[in-house]
Amino acid sequence: MKFKNDELKVAANAIRVLVADMVEKANSGHPGGAMGQADVAATLWLEYLKVNPAEPLWEGRDRLVFSGGHCSPLVYSLFHLSGMDGLSLDEVKNFRQFGSRTAGHPERELIRGIEVTTGPLGQGLAMGVGLALAAKMKSARNRTWVLCGDGDMEEGISHEACSFAGTLKLGGLTVVYDSNDITIEGHATLAMKDDTKKRFESYGWKVFECDGHDFDSIRGAFDAAVAESGAPVLVISHTHIGNGAPTKHDTAGVHGAPLGAEELAATKKALGYDPEKSFDVPEEAYAMFARRAAEVAEDAKDRGTSAAPAIDAAKLTALLPAFDPAKAVATRAACGTVMNALAEGCPELVGGSADLEPSNKTGLKKYGWISAEDFSGRNIHFGIRELAMTSIVNGMAAYGGLRPFGATFFVFSDYCKPAIRLASLMGLPSMFVFSHDSFYVGEDGPTHEPVEQIASLRVTPNLDVYRPADANETGACWVEMLKRTEGPSCILTTRQNLPILPEATPDKVAKGGYVLFDAKGDDPVLFVATGSEVHLCLAAAKELAASGRGARVVSMPCVELFLRQDAAYQAEVLPASMKKRVLAEAGSFQGLLRFARDLDTTRFLTLDHFGASGPYKVLAQEFGFTAEHALALAKEL
Numbered sequence: 001m002k003f004k005n006d007e008l009k010v011a012a013n014a015i016r017v018l019v020a021d022m023v024e025k026a027n028s029g030h031p032g033g034a035m036g037q038a039d040v041a042a043t044l045w046l047e048y049l050k051v052n053p054a055e056p057l058w059e060g061r062d063r064l065v066f067s068g069g070h071c072s073p074l075v076y077s078l079f080h081l082s083g084m085d086g087l088s089l090d091e092v093k094n095f096r097q098f099g100s101r102t103a104g105h106p107e108r109e110l111i112r113g114i115e116v117t118t119g120p121l122g123q124g125l126a127m128g129v130g131l132a133l134a135a136k137m138k139s140a141r142n143r144t145w146v147l148c149g150d151g152d153m154e155e156g157i158s159h160e161a162c163s164f165a166g167t168l169k170l171g172g173l174t175v176v177y178d179s180n181d182i183t184i185e186g187h188a189t190l191a192m193k194d195d196t197k198k199r200f201e202s203y204g205w206k207v208f209e210c211d212g213h214d215f216d217s218i219r220g221a222f223d224a225a226v227a228e229s230g231a232p233v234l235v236i237s238h239t240h241i242g243n244g245a246p247t248k249h250d251t252a253g254v255h256g257a258p259l260g261a262e263e264l265a266a267t268k269k270a271l272g273y274d275p276e277k278s279f280d281v282p283e284e285a286y287a288m289f290a291r292r293a294a295e296v297a298e299d300a301k302d303r304g305t306s307a308a309p310a311i312d313a314a315k316l317t318a319l320l321p322a323f324d325p326a327k328a329v330a331t332r333a334a335c336g337t338v339m340n341a342l343a344e345g346c347p348e349l350v351g352g353s354a355d356l357e358p359s360n361k362t363g364l365k366k367y368g369w370i371s372a373e374d375f376s377g378r379n380i381h382f383g384i385r386e387l388a389m390t391s392i393v394n395g396m397a398a399y400g401g402l403r404p405f406g407a408t409f410f411v412f413s414d415y416c417k418p419a420i421r422l423a424s425l426m427g428l429p430s431m432f433v434f435s436h437d438s439f440y441v442g443e444d445g446p447t448h449e450p451v452e453q454i455a456s457l458r459v460t461p462n463l464d465v466y467r468p469a470d471a472n473e474t475g476a477c478w479v480e481m482l483k484r485t486e487g488p489s490c491i492l493t494t495r496q497n498l499p500i501l502p503e504a505t506p507d508k509v510a511k512g513g514y515v516l517f518d519a520k521g522d523d524p525v526l527f528v529a530t531g532s533e534v535h536l537c538l539a540a541a542k543e544l545a546a547s548g549r550g551a552r553v554v555s556m557p558c559v560e561l562f563l564r565q566d567a568a569y570q571a572e573v574l575p576a577s578m579k580k581r582v583l584a585e586a587g588s589f590q591g592l593l594r595f596a597r598d599l600d601t602t603r604f605l606t607l608d609h610f611g612a613s614g615p616y617k618v619l620a621q622e623f624g625f626t627a628e629h630a631l632a633l634a635k636e637l
């Protein structure tokens with residue numbers, strides 16, 4: 001569908017004025033970037049983008065990402081004008097108010113049609129790469145469009161994600177860069193002087209430029225973008241921030257503050273609007289969006305909406321490998337064995353590592369590695385790009401129909417953290433495998449030995465953190481991770497071998513924490529442990545029991561899952577009466593702190609300082625990670 005240029009101008013100005021009114025009424029928000037992108041956004045939506053506002057999750061839809069989440073008034077204008085998920089004018093008027101769907105930054109969970117939550121600059125761009133990659137891997141024909149700005153280009157993640165996309169010659173992806181040369185502190189060149197065009201060309205992208213206020217120029221670039229199928233495309237759209245505001249356009253001041261009554265009135269006058277009226281949308285604008293919606297709806301008619309793949313837990317559990325009880329195995333190795341077994345029953349499982357696959361053991365051996373020439377494999381070389389990997393996994397999870405994972409050393413989860421947080425906020429079922437989970441890494445030393453990471457992940461809302469104690473727990477944890485659809489999970493695995501726990505059955509692990517060993521006796525000590533420390537506690541508890549004292553060991557592979565069990569089960573596993581407790585985990589004491597009942601009768605077998613370089617057996621002695629020390633701590637109680 002093509003509109004006349006002066007028709008597009010009507011739509012673009014309707015967006016501009018709505019944006020300005022929204023920010024003015026809320027007395028909060030960012031009008032500049034949204035107003036500056038109005039011409040590009042109107043052209044994209046009305047002539048190129050395939051979305052069906054009446055069926056926001058239609059499977060064949062183009063995916064649109066607003067990477068500059070601060071430009072949310074642009075999102076809400078487009079969604080209201082087109083009727084996306086029924087967004088009403090009253091909701092637009094409620095911009096940024098408590099409980100409204102028109103939140104400060106666009107949130108995936110609030111309005112269907114917002115593909116991914118954005119706000120932390122750069123991540124939208126990387127998730128766009130993930131959406132485009134998912135489309136390729138599913139042989140889908142939809143396109144991915146990303147709108148982004150100077151901030152996204154300055155962020156390091158843009159380099160990681162776009163280099164990755166160039167390597168894969170990721171066609172179907174168009175990134176429209178709103179190059180207005182303004183950020184918060186002033187002109188963009190204050191902090192960025194690289195040549196974006198050359199930079200992207202060096203990644204293998206096709207780059208086109210346009211005047212983002214000239215509809216023919218915009219169409220020229222978009223037509224070229226759509227015609228390109230063998231590479232990702234960057235459209236550098238030269239615009240003026242705050243375009244339409246007579247005195248404030250082109251200034252940093254219009255980035256993130258209301259125009260003010262005077263400038264707003266002058267803007268409306270200049271655009272032919274009545275300065276006395278607010279939220280006054282011309283019927284002609286609604287009619288144009290309705291015509292476009294009808295056109296796409298016709299196209300969408302015979303195609304469904306994407307449903308999350310149903311995970312059959314019983315079927316997956318039956319696929320779990322049996323581990324020889326006599327043979328100690330590192331949980332990273334068990335993890336690889338388990339993933340390969342589950343991959344058979346879960347065709348949606350795809351992913352890769354940030355260049356550490358031989359260490360993480362995450363390769364799905366029966367399946368190929370994707371490349372620019374062939375996307376039929378299930379393994380991905382993410383390259384040494386942990387943050388982009390995590391965001392790309394999120395984008396793939398957001399696409400639907402895939403269960404993607406990323407992997408690296410646990411200590412580098414810090415590099416992944418901003419995107420893990422966003423996955424948690426969005427409730428996306430992204431999965432992460434973090435091997436080398438503690439100081440037991442040994443010789444690589446403190447740069448590679450996680451300490452505070454486990455506690456910091458556990459304080460992230462809506463994130464499940466699994467730290468299995470053996471191969472059997474590892475398998476059961478994987479089934480739990482695949483069952484989860486409402487948020488991300490990560491699994492921490494060991495480099496070193498661990499004995500097998502035949503008692504660790506999937507039904508027990510499914511409760512997050514369970515009684516692994518229980519000896520009745522006087523004055524009992526309760527051990528709560530995760531991962532490798534379960535074995536130290538088990539040895540200590542057996543000693544205590546042999547001396548006639550009560551001793552219980554609770555293995556706690558997933559604190560979050562345990563805390564979702566009913567109160568009765570939790571009390572049964574951790575009776576309030578058992579106040580004498582040893583909490584054991586090779587990381588910060590804060591990781592298991594919530595299981596202390598009384599600090600005076602609690603001992604911590606934890607690591608509260610950085611590790612060191614050396615053979616892990618020496619480090620374990622030095623740091624007190626021995627059964628003797630666990631026993632001594634218990635005896636102190």
Ligand SMILES: Cc1ncc(C[n+]2csc(CCOP(=O)(O)OP(=O)(O)O)c2C)c(N)n1
Pocket residue numbers: 032033034068070119120121122148149150151152180182183184241255
């Ligand atoms: C990771 C991250 N850092 C900082 C910010 C705060 N912030 C929001 S917008 C912005 C400037 C963005 O400039 P640009 O992308 O050019 O947007 P424009 O001013 O053109 O609208 C900054 C620093 C953020 N949202 N995310």
Ligand SMILES: [Mg+2]
Pocket residue numbers: 149150151178179180181182183241
């Ligand atoms: Mg800018």
